[in-house]
Amino acid sequence: MAKDRTNMVSLLDIGSLMGGSTEKLAEMGDGFTELTEDWGPNTESTQYVNMKNASNSVKGYAFSMSPEREHLSDEMQTVFNDIFKKLPTGDQCETYYYRFFKADITSGSGDCIRIPVTVCASSTGGSGGDILKSTIQINGNGDVEQGTITIAGDGSFTWAPKVSVLALDEDYPVS
Known part of the structure; x- marks a missing residue:
């Protein structure tokens, strides 16, 4: 049976945005009306003279998303409001995006990816009589990292990188 959209959980490190130094992972859920990852694969196609169909290779990905959110009075909205008031640039826009299923x-724990991203203001407002909405732009800013997310009893999240057996062997060689 197919899983519904609630199976995919997106988190944003709002503590590191705009020069913050303390990681704070917040779920991107309540108030978000659109939250779709676009991986923008960079593919290369080659068709040789003796081939009926081309062969393709994937050279990389250009992650982006434009999450839209209704204006709510909560911590995530405070971050959105600050982005639209201060319009940060450069390293003030850098943080991490996380996703797990x-x-x-x-x-209480499982696989989770972490992507360094930039976050910037995109649009805010709406038509007369409509709900106030804000859209931010999130773009990949480096390689995807494999890790593990742990969910504490209070609902907070902690991410840790996956440690491979090979990496352990290199750090602690067996004699």
């Missing part, structure tokens, strides 16, 4: 969580 609830179906992958067992005993």
